[in-house]
Amino acid sequence: MNITIVGTGYVGLVTGTTLAELGNSVYCVDIDEKKVEGLKNGIVPIYEPNLEEMFLRNIQSERLFFTTNLKEALDKSEVIYLALPTPPGEDGSADLSYVIQVANNIGEMMTEYKVIVNKSTVPVGTADRVREVIAAKTNIPFDVVSNPEFLREGFAVEDSMNPSRVVVGASSEKAKNIMAQIYQPFTNTGIPIIFMDEKSSELTKYAANSFLAVKITFMNEIANYCEKVGADVDKVRLGMGSDDRIGHRFLFPGIGYGGSCFPKDVKALIKSGIQEDFNFQILEATERVNTTQKVILVSEIEKYFGGNIRGKKIAMWGLAFKANTDDIREASSLDNIALLLEKGVEIAAYDAVAESNVQKLLGDKIQYAKGMYDALEDADALFIATEWPEFKNPNFELMAKKMKNKVIFDGRNMYPLEIPQQNGFHYKSIGRKTIENK
Numbered sequence: 001m002n003i004t005i006v007g008t009g010y011v012g013l014v015t016g017t018t019l020a021e022l023g024n025s026v027y028c029v030d031i032d033e034k035k036v037e038g039l040k041n042g043i044v045p046i047y048e049p050n051l052e053e054m055f056l057r058n059i060q061s062e063r064l065f066f067t068t069n070l071k072e073a074l075d076k077s078e079v080i081y082l083a084l085p086t087p088p089g090e091d092g093s094a095d096l097s098y099v100i101q102v103a104n105n106i107g108e109m110m111t112e113y114k115v116i117v118n119k120s121t122v123p124v125g126t127a128d129r130v131r132e133v134i135a136a137k138t139n140i141p142f143d144v145v146s147n148p149e150f151l152r153e154g155f156a157v158e159d160s161m162n163p164s165r166v167v168v169g170a171s172s173e174k175a176k177n178i179m180a181q182i183y184q185p186f187t188n189t190g191i192p193i194i195f196m197d198e199k200s201s202e203l204t205k206y207a208a209n210s211f212l213a214v215k216i217t218f219m220n221e222i223a224n225y226c227e228k229v230g231a232d233v234d235k236v237r238l239g240m241g242s243d244d245r246i247g248h249r250f251l252f253p254g255i256g257y258g259g260s261c262f263p264k265d266v267k268a269l270i271k272s273g274i275q276e277d278f279n280f281q282i283l284e285a286t287e288r289v290n291t292t293q294k295v296i297l298v299s300e301i302e303k304y305f306g307g308n309i310r311g312k313k314i315a316m317w318g319l320a321f322k323a324n325t326d327d328i329r330e331a332s333s334l335d336n337i338a339l340l341l342e343k344g345v346e347i348a349a350y351d352a353v354a355e356s357n358v359q360k361l362l363g364d365k366i367q368y369a370k371g372m373y374d375a376l377e378d379a380d381a382l383f384i385a386t387e388w389p390e391f392k393n394p395n396f397e398l399m400a401k402k403m404k405n406k407v408i409f410d411g412r413n414m415y416p417l418e419i420p421q422q423n424g425f426h427y428k429s430i431g432r433k434t435i436e437n438k
């Protein structure tokens with residue numbers, strides 16, 4: 001099938017590449033000329049494991065094309081996916097201007113039947129709005145479908161090729177059949193394609209992300225309580241997660257959830273609720289708890305150093321909002337950096353993948369180390385903000401040699417407690433006993 005994808009960010013590029021991998025001819029459109037030029041020349045602008053190989057293979061097989069010309073791509077395909085940004089507006093609600101703008105363009109440009117498939121995360125009722133916008137521009141028949149995306153950054157290719165489910169909100173039989181045809185390779189491997197109405201589909205996306213945000217936040221509160229009463233959150237987590245009604249995933253406590261989606265989607269659902277005179281109390285609490293959780297270790301650092309931390313040097317391992325991505329949107333590292341800088345702390349950071357994005361944002365406000373051990377030179381403490389695999393089994397002897405003090409504040413619970421203990425480190429993690437070493 002011929003498919004057009006509008007927007008070549010994380011979702012658009014991965015969706016386009018995987019649909020091409022499944023044998024479709026895919027025309028990707030973006031307004032960012034530099035990005036499109038790079039993509040045409042085989043340059044993948046994001047860090048995403050296993051994407052580049054598949055992307056290059058499909059360009060070579062002439063199934064994957066890039067253009068800035070929407071009309072050209074539109075004319076080639078019956079199915080148009082929208083993978084456009086829906087960032088938080090000033091009040092936290094989803095900004096639909098990108099989606100509406102492109103819907104307008106499609107209405108003006110289309111010359112025959114199209115299915116417009118919305119992959120962006122959008123509030124309930126957006127399919128209806130897109131329908132109204134297009135219908136105001138043309139009499140040609142078309143359908144609008146909601147098809148939310150559930151991929152995780154860092155596992156985007158894996159999640160797109162082998163999704164837990166595909167949700168399709170469609171009311172027209174014609175559009176349903178076309179969507180069933182696109183996802184037929186999944187049906188054959190037992191992946192459920194769940195058809196429903198557009199509104200339920202739009203809400204499914206927000207409900208799934210918000211539920212996961214609540215799950216993490218619940219666990220963060222349990223972790224904080226563990227510290228008060230002397231329980232160990234790792235044990236509690238194992239004990240809870242073994243009940244398959246609860247499950248082990250997304251129970252890892254830490255310095256809060258970040259990224260381009262959980263924070264924005266929780267805010268957007270709260271806002272959508274308010275518009276309907278409905279209070280999402282559990283989500284309001286989740287947002288509040290997450291905001292404090294992100295910087296919970298800063299007061300611990302102050303406590304350790306007796307209050308004043310001005311002039312201290314802190315090494316930060318990890319800047320990305322989680323491992324396996326270069327994405328720093330709403331990363332907890334940034335909240336901690338801002339607060340620590342405000343308190344007069346000097347920061348030497350290391351993140352092999354996300355460093356350049358932070359450099360663009362913060363410039364010389366912090367130092368950037370070439371390697372994880374370079375960051376530790378003369379450091380008063382180490383702060384672990386992202387769980388990159390290379391931090392999992394470090395050389396503690398070398399760390400001790402480099403650092404001024406053997407102190408670790410671990411926002412990702414990287415080590416079993418006996419490891420820092422055996423190596424004589426002071427070790428403060430989340431929801432577990434503090435290993436004292438003054």
Ligand SMILES: NC(=O)C1=CN([C@@H]2O[C@H](COP(=O)(O)OP(=O)(O)OC[C@H]3O[C@@H](n4cnc5c(N)ncnc54)[C@H](O)[C@@H]3O)[C@@H](O)[C@H]2O)C=CC1
Nearest residue numbers: 007008009010011030031032083084085086120121149153
């Ligand atoms: N990043 C993620 O892991 C996931 C994101 N989503 C949702 O998918 C949507 C897209 O997110 P991302 O891919 O992360 O965004 P992104 O910001 O990485 O990419 C969006 C792309 O759209 C392009 N664009 C903007 N206006 C355009 C226009 N008029 N015509 C053509 N291209 C245009 C931008 O230049 C950019 O390349 C959002 O609604 C997001 O919430 C859903 C699941 C996962």
Ligand SMILES: O=C(O)[C@H]1O[C@H](OP(=O)(O)OP(=O)(O)OC[C@H]2O[C@@H](n3ccc(=O)[nH]c3=O)[C@H](O)[C@@H]2O)[C@H](O)[C@@H](O)[C@@H]1O
Nearest residue numbers: 149150151152153250251252254256257258259261321322
């Ligand atoms: O809508 C989206 O964009 C996507 O949002 C999340 O994916 P992503 O933001 O890539 O990352 P996650 O792996 O979900 O992690 C989000 C945040 O939660 C944190 N987290 C995750 C799991 C956990 O147990 N504990 C925890 O603190 C991570 O460190 C990270 O900061 C969802 O997992 C995807 O299903 C969804 O498609």
